[in-house]
Amino acid sequence: MADDDPIDDPIPDGTDETEAELRPDDPSEGLEPDAPTVSDPSEDLGPEIPEVADFDEADADPELQRQFWTLVVLFNVALFGASLGLMLVGFEGRWRVGGAMFATGALAFARGWRKYRAVTSDLGGESVPADD
Helix, strand or coil, X not given: CCCCCCCCCCXXXXXXXXXXXXXXXXXCCCCCCCCCCCCCHHHHHCCCCCCCXXXXXXXXXXXXXXXXXXXXXXXXXXXXXXXXXXXXXXXXXXXXXXXXXXXXXXXHHHHHHHHHHXXXXXXXXXXXXXXX
């Protein structure tokens, strides 16, 4: 009679369906990534595709190119000399070498700034719009 007592029986009859309902869902269910989609760029822009102007290095004035590269070199020397000079003074206490490098960088910056101002005043301060 103890076998028929529902209180003593820890697993009642028909547990297969009830047990299946109580189990948690599979956590990996629905985690598959969706396939990426790629849209055609010509469809996004419509029938008109903008034309990009093709500029060549030969389009620029040779004198302006020379002035540009001179300024690039001057400002690179200024940045290198000033930063390394300050680091030599600050970290190693080498006042003579660091001070000379910083002074060289400061002079290169001053000369580059003066030359930049001269080039922009020669051009009349005009700037070329990005659309041209």
